[in-house]
Amino acid sequence: MKKLILLSLTLGFMFIACSKSPEEKAAELVENEVKKYLYIPDSYESADLKMDSAFAPYDDFGNVGEVKKMKELEDEISSNELELSMAERNMGMFEYDPSLYYYKEAKEEYTEAADRIKEIKEEIKEIDGYLQSQFKKEPEFIGFKVYHVYRAKNNAGQVVMGQLLVLLNKDCSAVMKVYDLDDYKIANDFEDYFEYIKKIK
16 A cells, blocks of 8 residues: 555655656757757856747748738838839920930839839738738637747857747747848848837737
8 A cells, every 4th residue: 555655645746757748848949949059058158048939920930921921021112113203304304305215204104103103002912811810710729939048159159148039839839930020121021010019909
């Protein structure tokens, strides 16, 4: 009977020791993921780790690409508006004789720029409509998001900081996606994404 009790207690302690909290699982997964890309994996040191539940559609970062596309189209409008303005100025310079080659060329450029602006605005309207329909959906739990800051040595042996946004699955057993926030382009894309969400809320 004593042996049975001791065995039960041992198994109980083993279960407690082996069962990890979601935060512990997340920290282990993130550490293993980061080390894959380090020059000196053993130099890794966690500096900060913040974990939160992730819900679609807001934490479905596939939509970051749609907002990025919309931002690029807005930049293209600005570029075409500049061409439109220059073409209009050139038309004004030669309007005394519309039969001149330079007037015709400027008019053609003006028409092309105006048509492209109209097309882009339609594209933006379509993307915006899609995103707004996505963000009207009921929130759905999709896993966990982890913001992580770490220290590690680079290839020169210098200690540098890094920061990541990591998406984990629902039971914290696998990494779904990693975003390197040290990449200024990715960081800017996320900034635009969160600004867009703030604007439509």
